[in-house]
Amino acid sequence: MLAPFRATSKNAKFLLYFFLPTRQASTLSYHSEADNLNTSLFRQLCDSSIYLVINRVNRINRFFAALFLTPDSNLRNLQITYATRRAVGFLLPGMEEPDKLRVLTKLQQLQEEWSNGKKTESYIAQENVFWAAVDQEYALGPSQLHLLEDRRWTEDSGWSKAEKRNMLETLDFDPYLFEREEHKLLVLTYEMFDSLGLIDRFKVPRGILQNFLLQLQASYRRIPFHNFFHSYNVTHTVYYFLTVCNVKNHLGQIELFALLLSALCHDIDHPGLNNTFLSNAKTDMGSHYNDFSVLEQHHCHKTFEMLGKPECNVLINLNHIEATRVRKYIAACILATDLSVHGPYLAQLKQMQTVDWSSTQDKELIMCGLIKCADISNEIRPTQIGRRWAQRVMTEFFAQSSLEKEKGLPVAPHMDPTKTTTATGQIGFITYLGLPLFNELTRLFPNMKVCCDQMIENRANWERERSKKTGAT
Numbered sequence: 001m002l003a004p005f006r007a008t009s010k011n012a013k014f015l016l017y018f019f020l021p022t023r024q025a026s027t028l029s030y031h032s033e034a035d036n037l038n039t040s041l042f043r044q045l046c047d048s049s050i051y052l053v054i055n056r057v058n059r060i061n062r063f064f065a066a067l068f069l070t071p072d073s074n075l076r077n078l079q080i081t082y083a084t085r086r087a088v089g090f091l092l093p094g095m096e097e098p099d100k101l102r103v104l105t106k107l108q109q110l111q112e113e114w115s116n117g118k119k120t121e122s123y124i125a126q127e128n129v130f131w132a133a134v135d136q137e138y139a140l141g142p143s144q145l146h147l148l149e150d151r152r153w154t155e156d157s158g159w160s161k162a163e164k165r166n167m168l169e170t171l172d173f174d175p176y177l178f179e180r181e182e183h184k185l186l187v188l189t190y191e192m193f194d195s196l197g198l199i200d201r202f203k204v205p206r207g208i209l210q211n212f213l214l215q216l217q218a219s220y221r222r223i224p225f226h227n228f229f230h231s232y233n234v235t236h237t238v239y240y241f242l243t244v245c246n247v248k249n250h251l252g253q254i255e256l257f258a259l260l261l262s263a264l265c266h267d268i269d270h271p272g273l274n275n276t277f278l279s280n281a282k283t284d285m286g287s288h289y290n291d292f293s294v295l296e297q298h299h300c301h302k303t304f305e306m307l308g309k310p311e312c313n314v315l316i317n318l319n320h321i322e323a324t325r326v327r328k329y330i331a332a333c334i335l336a337t338d339l340s341v342h343g344p345y346l347a348q349l350k351q352m353q354t355v356d357w358s359s360t361q362d363k364e365l366i367m368c369g370l371i372k373c374a375d376i377s378n379e380i381r382p383t384q385i386g387r388r389w390a391q392r393v394m395t396e397f398f399a400q401s402s403l404e405k406e407k408g409l410p411v412a413p414h415m416d417p418t419k420t421t422t423a424t425g426q427i428g429f430i431t432y433l434g435l436p437l438f439n440e441l442t443r444l445f446p447n448m449k450v451c452c453d454q455m456i457e458n459r460a461n462w463e464r465e466r467s468k469k470t471g472a473t
């Protein structure tokens with residue numbers, strides 16, 4: 001077992017050489033790259049922290065990122081840690097592969113070395129959010145870093161409870177409004193759990209729910225569609241079904257808890273490529289799951305992995321039976337979002353004349369139906385909001401088809417910009433996927449009819465657009 005690594009000025013210098021492949025290392029002084037640090041604090045850090053310097057002279061003009069990963073559990077040097085973590089999060093995407101690999105390997109090694117040390121729960125939570133961000137290779141936003149430090153964010157949003165409910169109980173809401181203040185979406189998510197009484201009922205510790213939400217946000221990739229905004233959107237829509245459409249009256253607290261968690265987690269770590277691509281391109285992820293519901297199994301795995309971390313385990317105070325039930329529901333709901341099994345789900349819903357609310361099987365089928373509806377709900381929103389989502393989907397589809405062409409893989413017509421348009425894609429989607437599913441749920445929950453009506457209106461708009469374009473050419 002390795003002893004925890006203690007950095008001193010001497011081995012800091014060694015690490016500095018380790019990361020600098022050229023003689024440039026000798027031109028660096030300890031002070032030059034520590035732009036914003038005062039000398040005494042800097043010296044203190046050198047003694048108490050691991051200090052690495054990454055010189056990116058070639059890629060970023062004289063950009064130096066000083067990385068201090070402090071094993072200090074009392075978070076004495078937290079501010080500096082944040083600054084440097086942000087720098088690394090920012091730096092990785094711009095790095096060339098060999099450099100990136102070297103940095104990541106070293107960081108992983110250091111993390112392993114520290115894992116023997118005693119860490120506070122709060123420190124572990126921060127570290128995990130950071131690692132999730134590094135895995136995804138994007139920078140932690142300043143707001144997220146701020147949230148880690150200041151745990152009052154669920155109370156200090158500046159919104160009253162009534163304002164939060166008003167935002168939640170409508171579909172006329174575009175989460176991209178908060179593109180630069182993503183934490184506000186976490187505040188709204190927290191409110192969903194609170195207003196459904198789940199925090200009280202399941203004694204979810206506030207800090208753990210906060211950790212869970214931050215880790216969740218960091219686990220989504222920065223891609224055009226299957227990102228954290230989509231996760232939020234699906235969860236918001238499920239909440240809308242439950243509250244405004246009165247679906248919650250039929251379900252128990254266990255089911256409501258599982259539904260919100262499933263919606264939040266259902267696309268975790270989505271790479272922006274679909275199952276067909278992952279299999280056709282013979283990716284590791286594809287082979288790992290035997291080319292069967294590859295993404296959905298991966299999302300499930302990532303969800304359970306996150307719940308397996310004590311600092312993120314929102315199920316911590318459920319008894320064994322309750323926790324097992326929630327996990328079963330989550331797995332069922334996430335796996336149901338694979339569109340290749342859409343047909344069988346629809347057939348089962350069609351056969352359901354009435355719901356036996358005492359049957360777990362019936363409840364599970366309804367929950368899967370709700371998640372599936374929410375997942376394909378872009379077109380139940382006001383036209384302008386729906387259009388923006390449609391464009392994001394197409395951007396991701398077109399990126400995939402261009403990659404497929406590059407790799408000589410088969411290309412689906414609905415993803416090929418030379419064979420389809422956004423209007424054609426949306427009309428087909430509403431007609432063959434959206435409406436048939438929403439119609440079945442509306443039969444069981446009549447208040448969901450507003451969703452069908454909006455979808456029909458949006459389809460008419462797309463049809464007008466398509467005929468205008470066809471007429472013009």
Ligand SMILES: [Zn+2]
Nearest residue numbers: 230266267375
């Ligand atoms: Zn989704």
